[in-house]
Amino acid sequence: MKKIVIIRYCEIHLKGKNRGYFERMLGDNIRHALKDINHKYVKIPARYLIEEFADEDLDLILERLQKVSGIHSISSAIIVPSQKEEIFNTALSLCEGKSGTFKVETNRADKSFPIPSIELSRELGGVILDRFAKYLTVSIKNPDFVVNIDIRESGETLIYTDVIKCMGGMPVGSAGKGLLLLSGGIDSPVAGYMMAKRGMRLKALHFHSYPYTSEAAKEKVLDLARTISVYSGGIDVYVVSVTEIQEAIHENCSEEFMITMLRRFMMRIAERLANSISAQAIITGESLGQVASQTIESLTSSNSVVENIPVLRPLIAFDKLDIIAIAEKIGTFETSILPYEDCCTVFLPKFPVIKPKMEKVLKEESNLKVEELIERAMAAIEKYEL
Ligand code: ATP
Ligand code: MG
Helix, strand or coil: CEEEEEEEECCCCCCCHHHHHHHHHHHHHHHHHCCCCCCEEEEECCEEEEECCCHHHHHHHHHHHCCCCCEEEEEEEEEEECCHHHHHHHHHHHHCCCCEEEEEEEEECCCCCCCCHHHHHHHHHHHHHHHCCCCEEECCCCCCEEEEEEECCCCEEEEECCCEECCCCCCCCCCCEEEEECCCCCHHHHHHHHHHHCCCEEEEEEEECCCCCCHHHHHHHHHHHHHHHHHHCCCEEEEEECHHHHHHHHHHCCHHHHHHHHHHHHHHHHHHHHHHCCCCEEECCCCCCCCHHHCHHHHHHHHCCCCCCCEECCCCCCCHHHHHHHHHHHCCHHHHCCCCCCHHHCCCCCCCCCCCCHHHHHHHHCCCCHHHHHHHHHHCCEEEEC
16 A cells, blocks of 8 residues: 555647647646655656655645646545455545545446446445444435545556645646736736746746835845746746836926836836747736726826737736735735835826826827836846746
8 A cells, every 4th residue: 555646637628749748748847846855756648646755745745736737636545456355445544534425436447357337336335334324424416525446457546535626727838938027016926826827937027116115125026926936837037127217207207107107118128028038928917997007098008018929917807806815825915915115106196197198108208218218227137046
């Protein structure tokens, strides 16, 4: 008897050549997630198995796998030689301490095993009922748990009762690379997580306005990036200072256009950086109507400076409470709500323009040396590899 972990992935979208690519990438990501834990990794049809680990590492393995995108569900299982007595004893030991309703489900891949699936399920169900009559009853339609018996062609049988639902999605690396605009707020880390879940590798870009914003604000953003990096298989964070740009806007443009102007600079810098690091999209945490800079008119203004790559806004239709629920689940919320200054709060106008008109935007912008300001900001870019 030994412990193993079963990993399942969703195959619905896997066709032809696509399948090998998906499986290889998921396999690489699983091995990366477990690289510091002793284990053996086995690929069987439509599943992966993690074997030969120390018992005390089981919980850590289960925790790590729940953060690998592309995995649909996992189970901690026991593997025994395919002999009836071994199978029954192990199944009984897994029912120990449980109560409620159950059923047995048998899958007999090894047709040389002498008992047909339905017969085995029925007999084992009876044995379990005899032993735990006080606590367990059978429900075929809606059981609280299922005793799964998987008789494999290898001569071994997998037995498990618990199925842990995981991230789902696609393996990171299977859907290109995106540049996440990462602030210290609640939304942008969630936006990054959601794109990693769809298979994007992530790079991040953070704007700060030192000395108006503190070193601590930057550290906070690096902390958030570290949390997301677990889901995205690493992340490089680029930091650009927009202090000079903000001062130039403050001196040369109408006050209410501060944020509108700044966001156009952010998007231009993002596209240039994306090009230079071969990222194929810009990702933001914007949500329609959440604040003045996220009305459709404001989005039009900031979107229109991006020339050649898509801007992905996975949260565009999300309510704040739904975003917070994801932030809590992925572990960024506690860090996000720490007090901090964001560059967008520097020179914050009392009455920001809510529906900027393009004509007016362009007129305000003509007061600035846009190209020069961008070049100087980008020359002082810093990079952190997490
Ligand atoms: P968040 O919670 O992500 O900070 P928010 O609700 O505060 O979002 P805004 O400040 O308007 O909204 O920012 C909208 C989006 O612009 C953010 O989700 C992020 O993608 C990007 N952004 C804002 N500030 C910065 C920054 N300092 N550095 C990088 N990106 C930023
Ligand atoms: Mg913000």
